[in-house]
Amino acid sequence: MRRAGVAGRGRPWMDGRTVEERYQPRSIEAKWQRIWEERGLFAPRPGGEKFYLLEMFPYPSGRIHMGHVRVYAIGDAIGRSLCMKGRRVLHPMGWDAFGLPAENAAIQHRTHPAQWTRENIAYMRGQLRRLGLSYDWSREIATCDPAYYKWEQWIFLRKLERGLAYRSDAYVNWCEHCETVLANEQVEGGLCWRCEGPVGQKRLSQWFLRITAYAEELLAGCDHLPGWPERVLTMQRNWIGKSTGAEIDFRLEGRDGAIRVFTTRQDTLFGATFMSLAPEHPLAVELTRGTACEAEVKAFIDRVVVQDKFRRGAEDYEKEGIFTGAYCLNPMTGGRMPIYVANFVLMDYGTGAVMAVPAHDQRDLDFARKYGLPVIVVVQPEGARLDSPTMAEAWTGPGVMVNSGPYDGMTSEAFKRAIVDDLERTGRGKASVNYRLKDWGVSRQRYWGAPIPVIHCGRDGIVPVPDGDLPVLLPTDVALTGHGVSPLASLESFVHTRCPKCGGAARRETDTFDTFMESSWYFLRYLDPHNDGAPFDREKADAWMPVDQYIGGIEHAVLHLLYARFFTKVLRDLGLLGAGEPFGNLLTQGMVRKENPKTGKIEKMSKSKGNVVDPEELIERYGADTARLFILFAAPPEKDLEWSDTAVEGAFRFLSRVWRLVAQTRDAIAGVAPTPAGSALTTAQAALRRRVHQTIKRVSDDLDGRFHFNTALSSIMELTNALYAYEDDGSPASRAVLREAIEALLGCLHPFTPHVTEELWEALGHDRTLVETAWPAPDPSALEADDITIVVQVNGRLRDNIRVPRDATKEQVVEIALASENVRRHAGGAVKKEIYVPGKLLNLVV
RNA sequence: GCCAGGGUGGCGGAACUGGUAGACGCAGGAGACUUAAAAUCUUCCGGCUUGACGAAGCCGUCCGGGUUCGAGUCCCGGCCCUGGCACCA
Numbered sequence: 001m002r003r004a005g006v007a008g009r010g011r012p013w014m015d016g017r018t019v020e021e022r023y024q025p026r027s028i029e030a031k032w033q034r035i036w037e038e039r040g041l042f043a044p045r046p047g048g049e050k051f052y053l054l055e056m057f058p059y060p061s062g063r064i065h066m067g068h069v070r071v072y073a074i075g076d077a078i079g080r081s082l083c084m085k086g087r088r089v090l091h092p093m094g095w096d097a098f099g100l101p102a103e104n105a106a107i108q109h110r111t112h113p114a115q116w117t118r119e120n121i122a123y124m125r126g127q128l129r130r131l132g133l134s135y136d137w138s139r140e141i142a143t144c145d146p147a148y149y150k151w152e153q154w155i156f157l158r159k160l161e162r163g164l165a166y167r168s169d170a171y172v173n174w175c176e177h178c179e180t181v182l183a184n185e186q187v188e189g190g191l192c193w194r195c196e197g198p199v200g201q202k203r204l205s206q207w208f209l210r211i212t213a214y215a216e217e218l219l220a221g222c223d224h225l226p227g228w229p230e231r232v233l234t235m236q237r238n239w240i241g242k243s244t245g246a247e248i249d250f251r252l253e254g255r256d257g258a259i260r261v262f263t264t265r266q267d268t269l270f271g272a273t274f275m276s277l278a279p280e281h282p283l284a285v286e287l288t289r290g291t292a293c294e295a296e297v298k299a300f301i302d303r304v305v306v307q308d309k310f311r312r313g314a315e316d317y318e319k320e321g322i323f324t325g326a327y328c329l330n331p332m333t334g335g336r337m338p339i340y341v342a343n344f345v346l347m348d349y350g351t352g353a354v355m356a357v358p359a360h361d362q363r364d365l366d367f368a369r370k371y372g373l374p375v376i377v378v379v380q381p382e383g384a385r386l387d388s389p390t391m392a393e394a395w396t397g398p399g400v401m402v403n404s405g406p407y408d409g410m411t412s413e414a415f416k417r418a419i420v421d422d423l424e425r426t427g428r429g430k431a432s433v434n435y436r437l438k439d440w441g442v443s444r445q446r447y448w449g450a451p452i453p454v455i456h457c458g459r460d461g462i463v464p465v466p467d468g469d470l471p472v473l474l475p476t477d478v479a480l481t482g483h484g485v486s487p488l489a490s491l492e493s494f495v496h497t498r499c500p501k502c503g504g505a506a507r508r509e510t511d512t513f514d515t516f517m518e519s520s521w522y523f524l525r526y527l528d529p530h531n532d533g534a535p536f537d538r539e540k541a542d543a544w545m546p547v548d549q550y551i552g553g554i555e556h557a558v559l560h561l562l563y564a565r566f567f568t569k570v571l572r573d574l575g576l577l578g579a580g581e582p583f584g585n586l587l588t589q590g591m592v593r594k595e596n597p598k599t600g601k602i603e604k605m606s607k608s609k610g611n612v613v614d615p616e617e618l619i620e621r622y623g624a625d626t627a628r629l630f631i632l633f634a635a636p637p638e639k640d641l642e643w644s645d646t647a648v649e650g651a652f653r654f655l656s657r658v659w660r661l662v663a664q665t666r667d668a669i670a671g672v673a674p675t676p677a678g679s680a681l682t683t684a685q686a687a688l689r690r691r692v693h694q695t696i697k698r699v700s701d702d703l704d705g706r707f708h709f710n711t712a713l714s715s716i717m718e719l720t721n722a723l724y725a726y727e728d729d730g731s732p733a734s735r736a737v738l739r740e741a742i743e744a745l746l747g748c749l750h751p752f753t754p755h756v757t758e759e760l761w762e763a764l765g766h767d768r769t770l771v772e773t774a775w776p777a778p779d780p781s782a783l784e785a786d787d788i789t790i791v792v793q794v795n796g797r798l799r800d801n802i803r804v805p806r807d808a809t810k811e812q813v814v815e816i817a818l819a820s821e822n823v824r825r826h827a828g829g830a831v832k833k834e835i836y837v838p839g840k841l842l843n844l845v846v
Numbered sequence: 847g848c849c850a851g852g853g854u855g856g857c858g859g860a861a862c863u864g865g866u867a868g869a870c871g872c873a874g875g876a877g878a879c880u881u882a883a884a885a886u887c888u889u890c891c892g893g894c895u896u897g898a899c900g901a902a903g904c905c906g907u908c909c910g911g912g913u914u915c916g917a918g919u920c921c922c923g924g925c926c927c928u929g930g931c932a933c934c935a
Contacts, residue, residue, distance in 0.1 A: 646873070647872045711860070
């Protein structure tokens with residue numbers, strides 16, 4: 001038992017009380033978690049406007065980390081405040097359960113990925129419940145559940161029917177020693193993470209989704225997502241990378257055929273002096289077949305192709321190439337252009353062939369100087385003369401055409417259009433649009449993923465698994481060794497099947513889907529999670545979509561968010577829903593970072609880096625409310641947060657302060673109505689009331705779209721400080737002000753620290769939970785004071801603060817300002833100009 | 847390398863639209879209460895200079911320039927840090 005101490009002195013409502021209760025979160029939190037759940041408060045409540053609130057679902061890696069606490073505390077603060085504002089909130093949770101770590105853990109710990117995943121889900125679900133998050137658990141899904149991936153397979157088959165899925169060769173990382181495919185993450189500095197052997201590239205036939213068919217719509221959609229952060233839209237636009245230019249054919253010399261290039265600089269065509277091919281370009285091999293160059297070129301290609309992913313793009317990567325011995329012809333000049341294979345030309349972009357214009361492209365210029373190739377200036381910049389033999393820097397800007405036959409003297413901008421007409425007329429090229437975006441390779445040579453539902457038949461080729469046979473179940477009896485191409489390929493019982501068309505013996509596809517497939521439509525499955533006749537019901541989808549607020553890490557700015565947009569558009573075109581965009585508003589939360597013990601650098605917290613902080617200990621020791629308060633108070637959500645262990649204590653201290661405040665005030669305000677508006681108030685009462693309503697307004701604004709929880713919380717702390725400083729005179733007016741203040745404090749704080757506020761709310765005599773109580777409303781008449789402070793500057797430097805009546809005119813403000821001794825001292829008598837920002841600032845220029 | 851973002855006290859951060867830089871909190875100092883400690887309460891807390899002790903002045907938001915009556919905020923050029931780069935999710 002403790003004495004209240006000095007806290008009560010001079011404050012009649014605290015006098016002599018013994019405070020028996022100390023803030024002890026453990027029992028309180030369990031109690032309220034139980035009550036919320038028993039009353040089913042987090043299923044969408046009838047009435048009110050719909051609000052679909054969604055945070056990116058977690059990968060069940062084992063235990064939650066601080067990044068999870070952050071994103072789910074953010075979502076919960078938004079969700080609870082919306083509930084209080086009367087919205088019909090849908091707030092589901094599930095598990096992104098397929099993925100590589102389960103397989104690694106299985107190999108390492110001799111467990112099964114399914115078991116490992118199930119155990120992790122069970123554990124993490126418990127952790128999320130202990131955080132007191134407002135989820136509707138009846139909608140929980142796990143993507144490794146056949147009831148989920150059945151519909152993913154179904155969606156894939158619809159794409160296959162529409163030509164949106166196709167097969168093509170692609171390279172994967174290949175460790176010769178382990179004889180296995182490696183993810184990029186499993187390659188460290190070009191070496192295998194297990195055996196540290198060299199990693200090469202292996203060509204495999206794989207499945208692709210034709211996301212490029214939606215490139216234009218995905219790009220255009222970026223202009224109609226006002227609720228997304230501009231920086232995410234910028235990254236998506238750049239990722240799609242639309243460029244307009246021309247396709248031009250360069251005839252081969254001495255044989256049939258041509259090399260097609262895409263260029264945005266068709267205006268420099270007269271200056272194209274050689275051709276660069278990607279090593280993967282089919283002509284690279286074909287042109288040298290049977291020639292003296294064959295062996296050398298093949299060796300070069302083999303070397304580059306095997307290395308490319310890791311070497312290309314590396315800082316010290318030397319640009320190099322090799323001559324094929326063949327030539328093509330410049331369509332305008334007829335000049336002979338030697339054809340090179342160059343390591344910096346990418347097969348994925350454009351046509352895999354680049355017309356090289358050394359005078360107007362730096363890379364081409366470096367290459368030309370290195371291999372002694374001609375440089376011809378065709379665009380002369382204004383006010384300078386480029387000299388082909390000596391120039392060291394390529395000119396990439398606009399100018400006037402030279403060395404371009406009949407087009408000399410034209411501006412390069414005008415010529416860009418003119419040459420396209422010329423090329424089209426003569427059939428040597430045409431206007432063209434190119435995207436940097438590539439089709440999405442979805443085949444993985446992994447076990448722990450959704451099987452790709454196709455069958456390879458010797459007679460009928462690729463045959464889709466009939467809808468009635470879905471799902472293609474992932475077998476459980478597979479041996480994971482970390483060796484071999486696809487784990488499923490070694491499982492005879494899985495591989496051998498019958499062709500659905502001819503009934504003959506056939507083989508199943510043994511690759512599984514990229515796990516981004518699951519996360520591209522899970523937000524739709526939440527709307528109808530138990531449907532076994534369709535992925536989801538259209539009516540339900542139309543009732544809830546789009547997601548009103550999506551929250552997740554900035555690291556997903558491009559891939560996941562773009563894939564989800566793509567899926568939504570495809571499903572819309574399949575007639576499965578009306579919405580064409582999945583997420584109306586997006587909040588990208590910054591990362592929680594910490595020093596990586598291996599590198600000593602401050603990096604994103606991740607298990608693979610070994611720099612995670614386990615929130616469990618924090619919750620054990622201080623409770624979920626403190627953990628949530630701490631992480632929300634530490635920084636605004638979109639900013640990165642560098643972890644420090646020190647400040648948690650302060651968050652707990654604040655909640656204890658609130659606890660004591662209510663415990664000590666409770667009797668004084670018991671049975672009092674919180675309605676001081678009509679009464680005549682003293683200055684101190686009016687000041688507290690003003691503070692209360694300013695706080696409500698501030699917190700409401702910060703929660704509504706701005707999401708600056710840290711400043712919302714700081715204003716709640718200021719209100720708490722004001723309440724501690726307030727001296728109650730025991731009058732009915734004072735008690736009403738006090739009651740109103742305490743209730744507003746608890747209401748404003750509830751979205752952030754729900755358990756402690758519920759407990760205190762109940763202690764004030766309320767039967768209804770705070771979640772079901774209306775959000776406090778600011779009273780505009782209580783917000784303004786009679787006097788305001790004006791900042792007085794002289795020549796932009798602060799010289800004084802003055803108090804003036806709220807409705808003072810500029811002349812009055814200047815008069816009062818000049819009465820200030822300090823202002824007079826600096827201004828002298830010679831004020832040249834008065835700049836007055838009404839209600840804020842006066843700057844006297846002398 | 848390419849794309850995107852960030853840099854403010856000892857620390858996390860605040861300053862929302864170009865208008866008082868450092869709210870709120872952490873850490874720290876001093877004091878009250880206590881036999882003592884913890885807890886709690888009061889108070890100080892960017893640097894420098896002056897001070898008749900009320901205060902006043904100068905410098906200060908990564909660095910260098912610029913625009914403006916006024917710049918943490920806008921513009922130009924650097925440096926450093928972080929995320930993503932298509933098989934971690």
